[in-house]
Amino acid sequence: DTAVSQTPKYLVTQMGNDKSIKCEQNLGHDTMYWYKQDSKKFLKIMFSYNNKELIINETVPNRFSPKSPDKAHLNLHINSLELGDSAVYFCASSQDGQTGELFFGEGSRLTVL
């Protein structure tokens, strides 16, 4: 059983489209995150949620909207996709948002043409 699963794994789309990436964790964790890894391989936090409540929004454009329907899910919706959104997006979860280790998914590679 995959602890943190993301779908889709690969996504190729045109500029201007709207797309979503889904994330589910079966670890019973309270905190979930979205990270972005750009072409230079830098990993940067985008959002964190604790018990469905937004905790961190790291100055991400409004085109990115996370949605947490329940504690086990954190989806990422992206409107009006731009070339610069091409990256690998990682979902992660942790038992607490303070010191607990993060468990990452395998990533979703988004390519915007």
Added chain:
Amino acid sequence: DAKTTQPNSMESNEEEPVHLPCNHSTISGTDYIHWYRQLPSQGPEYVIHGLTSNVNNRMASLAIAEDRKSSTLILHRATLRDAAVYYCILRRAGGTSYGKLTFGQGTILTVHP
């Protein structure tokens, strides 16, 4: 966020110990030292973390300097599977950072057969 400095790359031979250094001279009292690694085409994976004392787990050991301004991740017997990018991260407990991980460039570890 307090900054960490790691060598860009290191090399090792299989079955030999590897010592991966990390400098964090601006570390604060509430910063935990975390290590994650990222294997090719995978999400980051937790390795180990500590605050003041040296720590051991099944994957590695973490040696923390007495003044906490540096630390060393020790892989006791490197295997080919240990080839990855290793990230040394300071994670602040409490406050508005809510435990976010700030990834640097990391150290690319190459393991030779």
